[in-house]
Amino acid sequence: MTKYQRIYQELLDKIKTKEYKTGDYLPSENELMKTYGSSRDTIRKALQLLLQNGYIQKVVGKGSVVLDSERIAFPVSGISSFKELKESMDGTIETIVEEFTVVPADDKLKDELHMDDGNVYIIERVRSINGEKIILDKDYLNGNIIQGLTKQHAQDSIYEYIENELNLNISFSRKEITVIPATKHDKEVLDMLDYDLLVCVKSYSYLEDATLFEYTISKHRPDKFRFVDFARRSQ
């Protein structure tokens, strides 16, 4: 943990515990320098993180004002694994591993995962919330990068295995959200009620060194889908 990350965390805690409330101004950069015994640059890095993540807005000549982070509540924004997601939710959540196979990459998989050769893990999981099966995840993992994965990891958390046991750092992802018709298979494994459509989240995930390690298709029953985003206007 670097210095500016520590300062970020401390300030974030104070925002979350309402020591700094919505509309309040944080102490000025000058005061924070004294408080944390650091240079202005280090303080500014910490504030930059708060800014990027939507916790504060900086106003020239005035200071850093705390935004209403309750309104965000980040359910699917950023990159988060299903396990991280469920910790911020209510209700009983269960994962059923429908498929766990390792196959040599065919042409389509080689293209999707940018790999020349090797094996691919194919994992299908149904997620149920309060007994209702509402999400179907299909993951394709590059076996050259991710090794030693077991069905138990798929049951628990693949991201946890990658980060804590393989010590790889997940860095960024690209997502695309569309709406698609439910297939026969989707209707068999999910509780679709009368719905014919599914919200489809395609996602490509990358490590710190920009290698693509995973491609995921996550299908959500429309009434249970929610995506929240915080965006700053470019430049």
Next chain:
Amino acid sequence: MTKYQRIYQELLDKIKTKEYKTGDYLPSENELMKTYGSSRDTIRKALQLLLQNGYIQKVVGKGSVVLDSERIAFPVSGISSFKELKESMDGTIETIVEEFTVVPADDKLKDELHMDDGNVYIIERVRSINGEKIILDKDYLNGNIIQGLTKQHAQDSIYEYIENELNLNISFSRKEITVIPATKHDKEVLDMLDYDLLVCVKSYSYLEDATLFEYTISKHRPDKFRFVDFARRSQ
């Protein structure tokens, strides 16, 4: 335009014109310092922008590698007005202003727009692409902040009016994406084919000084909806 923004733009141009291709490394920070005659900090600010916007990935000990920005293609990511959106799309696009009214804020509007008193612009617009009416936008604008808006502005671009004529800076927004049943009114004004659902994008938009000026509900026919997102893992 500040120095680091200029450097950002120049590097971005070189990425977009393929002078730097996907997988290439940018010149090192040291070389860029010499090229642009600036300090390392200024170079790093420019690279930070490229990083945030998903154009490069920095790898320690190696350098800044160019990512495949074609795969992004940013259709609805970030904050963009419909006018900005349509410039990046093919097809004939038309806007029909269904409603343009100014009303005193009632309790619900006061709450949504965080205002104590004053008027609210209510604007409903149908967007048609290649002759198909597929998007219904309903905007609520704080009349204390946004003044002098006309039906013609709604026909053209409200964001353009706010930024270029009122000289206000749009800074950030919060979006929520859900799927909802189409109402009778939705079915009347949109070409819904056999669909009963709409993708609903609720959006709150803020100025530079963190004041909320607009609340929008944008409903999209499911088959024509697409949202693309680039996200970095927090911390």
Next chain:
DNA sequence: GAGTGGTCTAGACCACCGC
């Protein structure tokens, strides 16, 4: 070992805000 990016420091000038 030379080069890379990551972090931290100290100092400077500016435009903007509010009194």
Next chain:
DNA sequence: CGGTGGTCTAGACCACTCA
């Protein structure tokens, strides 16, 4: 006017990568 954040500079040390 003093205080705020925005920009820019120059220098330092570190861990990491690669040959």
